[in-house]
Amino acid sequence: MRKKERQLITIGLVVLFAAIAWWAYNGHASPGVVLNLGDNSTNTTETYQLAVSDLSATVDQATGHVLVAFKLTNEEHFNISSVQVLHALNVADPNNATYTALNATAENGTYKAEIPSKFGDAVYYKVKVVYDGNKTLESEVQSITVKDTTAPTLNSVSIDYNSTAxxxxxxxxxxDNDQIAKYYVYWADLGTSNTVSNTTTFTAINATTSPVTIANLTEGNYYAFYFKVEDLSGNKAMLYNETAPLVIQANSSATWPQVYPEAVNQSSS
Structure with a gap:
């Protein structure tokens, strides 16, 4: 092949490939043509922020302790050396108080700690996390008042009659889950009738200890009763009531003491 012919063929191939490239560049490449026009991907750097989330506190009604629970957002991206709950009880200035540290334990992604408080306490608490060496993260101070919301249980009363006195x-x-603070007796002298009417008036007496004494009785008379107990937080329980009281007779020939009721009729009030 002559040199001139080879040059013509080379020029033709160059023109052909140039035409194909132009065709592909303008979106006309056929499915059978694979063109790699360069890698346009860019490198990105993600940043993560460690944070305390879902922070909550509840009162254990059995003990009066405060149970604190929370999560740590993005904790898998940090080297965490300690997670603590700091707490203070009944302080005047929570921002300048001395806090006691409790180690929090993790379970299924949730951290928990139990603050040894009692009913009536004002509890201040916050979360402290040490990570990546000596870096620290602290949440804002939170507070909760330890309230007893559980009513006492009044199962029965035992009544002893002293016919001499x-x-x-x-x-x-x-x-009660905490402590009974007051015992109430509501009573009325029905005379010789064992029936309560709309005009029956009950007298209320209360004491901080049991038993409660009712004096100046009349042998043979009937007496109507209902009862309440109250805990330190003001929760109450009642046994019998004003419209359906317990009626008993001051009878020296009966067997005493007597326990009422055989079946408990209890409600809260």
Whole structure:
């Protein structure tokens, strides 16, 4: 092949490939043509921020302790050396108080700590995290008042009649998750009738200890009763009531003490 012919063929091939490239560049490449026109990808750097989330506190009604729970956002991207709950009780200035540290334990991604408080306490708490050496993260100070919302249980009363002193001694079978503060007896002298009417007036007496004594009774008379107990937080429980009271007779021939009721009729009030 002559040199001139070879040059013509070379020029033709160059023109052909140039035409193909132009055709592909303008979006006309056929499915059978694969063109790699360069890698336009860019490198990006992601940043993560460690944060305390879902911070909450609840009161354990059995103990009065405060249970704190929370999560740490993006914790997998940091070298965390300690997670603590700092707490202070009944302080005047929570921002300048001395806080006690409790180690928080993790379970299924949630951190928990139990603050040993009691009913009536004002609890201040915050989360402290040490990570990546000596870096620290602290949440804002939160607070909760430890309230007892559980009513006492009044199961029964035991009544003992002293025919010599003409008194009733009423003992309460009652329990509470915290402490019973007051015992109430509401009573009325029905005379020789054992029926309560709309005009029956009850007298209320209360005491901080049980038994409660009712004096100046009359042998043979009937007496109507209902009862309440109250805990330190003001929660109450009642046994019988004004419209359906317990009616008993001051009778020296009966067997005493007597326990009421056989079936508990209890409600809160």
């Amino acid at each position: 003409l008194t009733f001694a009423i003992s309460f079978n009652a329990t």
